[in-house]
Amino acid sequence: MGEVIVITSGKGGVGKTTATANIGTGLAELGYKVVVVDADIGLRNLDVVMGLENRIVYDIVDIVKNVCRLKQGLIKDKRYSELYLLPAAQTKDKSAVTIEQMQKLTLELKENFDYVLIDCPAGIEQGFKNAIAGADRAIVVTTPEISAVRDADRIIGLLEASEIRNPILIINRIRIDMVKRGDMMDIDDMIDILAIDLLGVIPDDEAIVISANKGEPVVANQTALAGQAFKNITRRIIGENVPFINMESEEGFMSKLKKIFGLAK
Amino acid sequence: MDFLKFFNRGSGTSKNVAKERLKLVLVHDRTNCSPRFLEMVKGDIIKVISDYMEIDEEGLDIKLTKTRKGSNNSNISALVANIPIKKMKERSL
Numbered sequence: 001m002g003e004v005i006v007i008t009s010g011k012g013g014v015g016k017t018t019a020t021a022n023i024g025t026g027l028a029e030l031g032y033k034v035v036v037v038d039a040d041i042g043l044r045n046l047d048v049v050m051g052l053e054n055r056i057v058y059d060i061v062d063i064v065k066n067v068c069r070l071k072q073g074l075i076k077d078k079r080y081s082e083l084y085l086l087p088a089a090q091t092k093d094k095s096a097v098t099i100e101q102m103q104k105l106t107l108e109l110k111e112n113f114d115y116v117l118i119d120c121p122a123g124i125e126q127g128f129k130n131a132i133a134g135a136d137r138a139i140v141v142t143t144p145e146i147s148a149v150r151d152a153d154r155i156i157g158l159l160e161a162s163e164i165r166n167p168i169l170i171i172n173r174i175r176i177d178m179v180k181r182g183d184m185m186d187i188d189d190m191i192d193i194l195a196i197d198l199l200g201v202i203p204d205d206e207a208i209v210i211s212a213n214k215g216e217p218v219v220a221n222q223t224a225l226a227g228q229a230f231k232n233i234t235r236r237i238i239g240e241n242v243p244f245i246n247m248e249s250e251e252g253f254m255s256k257l258k259k260i261f262g263l264a265k
Numbered sequence: 266m267d268f269l270k271f272f273n274r275g276s277g278t279s280k281n282v283a284k285e286r287l288k289l290v291l292v293h294d295r296t297n298c299s300p301r302f303l304e305m306v307k308g309d310i311i312k313v314i315s316d317y318m319e320i321d322e323e324g325l326d327i328k329l330t331k332t333r334k335g336s337n338n339s340n341i342s343a344l345v346a347n348i349p350i351k352k353m354k355e356r357s358l
Contacts, residue, residue, distance in 0.1 A: 146283045153291050182278030189284055193291065 002033075002110040005117050005237070006135035008159070010151030012122030014143045015172040018208060018218075019230075020119040021049045023139075025217040026234030028083035032114040035074065037106075038088035039131035040121035041096055047087050051078060051215020061089040064101040070108060079220070084113075094127035106134025115237075124158060132159065138167035139199060144174055144185045153194055168199040170233065175204045187244075198244065200233035202226050292329045296342050303327065310346060321349040 007020045017040075024036035038046035041061065047053040058073040063086070077083035086109075089096060109116045120131035132138065138159050142152040152169070159167050171190055178184035191198055202208075207224035211217060219234070221227040232242045293299060307327045314320055326347040 146287050149287055150290060150294065154294060157295065179280075182280045185280050185283055185287075189280070193284070193287060 002112075002114045002116055003137065004106045004110050004135045005115065005137045005139060006120050006132050006164075007117060007139045007141060008120035008128065008131065008155055009122065009141040009148070010124065010155040011142075011148045014141050014148050015170075015202070015208075016122075016141050017045050017049050017119050018212065019139070019141050019170055019172070019202075020046060020117050022217045022219040022227075022230040023234055023237065024083060024115075024117050025050075025077075025080065026219045026230055027115050027117075027237065028077065028080035029219070030234060030238065031082070032238070033082045033112075034080075034115045034117065035084040035086055035109055035113045036117045036119065037086040037109070038119050039102075039127065040119060041088045041127065042090065042093045043121065044088040044090045046119050047075075047085060048215060049212050050085055050217065052085050052087075053215075056087050059087045059089040060105070061092050061096045064097050064105055070105075070112075094121065094125070094130065097130050099130055099133040102130045102133040124154065128155075128158075132162055132164060135164055138164045139170055140167045140194075140196070141170045141172055142190065142194075143172050144179075144190065146185075149185070149190055149193060156194060156196060166197065168197050169194060170199050170202065172202045173204040174201055199236055200229060201244075202229045202233075292342065296329055298329065303329070306344070310348075314348060316354070318353045319351040321351055324349040 007016050007023070009016050017038075020036050024034050027034045036046060036050070037060065038044055039060070040046075044059075047056060052075050055075050058068040060073070062068050063070055063073040074084040074086055077085065106116055106118070118131050118135060121127035140152050140155055140159075142148045156167055169191070171187060174187070175184055179186045187198065187201055203225045205218070205224055205226035207218050207221055208226050211221060211224075211227075217230075218224050218227045219230040235242050307325065310327065311320065311322060311325065324347075328345055330343045330345050
């Protein structure tokens with residue numbers, strides 16, 4: 001029996017879809033059987049980020065309504081034979097799937113996969129409720145912006161109210177130069193305010209945009225800092241202990257930067 | 266480098282402004298308690314305490330503190346009031 005992990009944030013545009021695509025790809029690279037589910041019905045995007053948009057025949061609504069069988073709806077990744085995408089429907093809205101249907105679907109998926117990753121839509125309404133319905137764990141994505149952290153706090157409260165305990169945090173798009181001059185909240189500030197455990201930190205990296213342009217998750221890029229950061233996150237998800245490095249220590253800028261994202265010892 | 270550090274330590278950096286604003290807004294988000302509601306609580310506290318002592322209403326500070334995880338991992342918040350007393354009122358039993 002696999003594990004269902006929902007990737008959520010409250011606020012839109014903080015990197016849920018990017019995180020889902022990269023963690024999914026990272027886990028597949030480690031040899032796990034993975035399915036990434038786009039729960040953002042009406043605003044489908046996980047397919048383009050993963051570069052699988054041309055292969056879609058059926059979608060999540062077709063599956064829950066029994067238009068097709070589960071196996072027919074799953075799209076196989078280009079690179080990894082054990083990585084699959086379950087795309088969202090693009091022409092329907094969030095009410096096309098019910099909480100019960102979502103629970104049934106995730107249960108069926110986790111019987112067949114090691115990891116089921118759910119890309120949650122922004123907001124706290126029906127789409128969010130559906131996305132978390134069958135989840136065992138939750139990853140909350142935020143950026144070092146006051147609006148994103150506020151929404152993350154709200155989401156953490158809602159997750160706990162739904163009995164999804166101890167969500168873990170990804171801080172996306174951090175800029176060390178801005179943190180250094182005191183113009184961006186640092187990792188400790190956000191952990192302290194949100195009172196949750198840290199899963200990982202992703203630097204603001206051009207490689208993310210470039211890889212999304214090409215439809216190739218950045219985790220496959222050996223040289224990009226963001227790719228390394230996602231690799232570390234993936235290893236932490238499977239239970240490995242990949243250390244975090246203190247940002248406040250006195251050392252050169254580049255070596256500090258590399259340490260934070262686990263590139264150097 | 267040293268003057269950079271000097272600025273970093275200052276509380277006027279935009280990061281610290283963000284942190285303080287965020288902490289305040291989260292206290293109200295988490296407790297579902299608006300600043301207006303807190304004003305009402307404050308008014309009632311003044312009313313009750315004034316029966317027993319003379320207080321400095323100007324210096325009165327009442328706020329909800331930052332939420333922390335409790336022993337059972339749940340969120341708790343506390344109402345903290347700092348009420349300067351001018352003098353006790355004479356009360357006949």
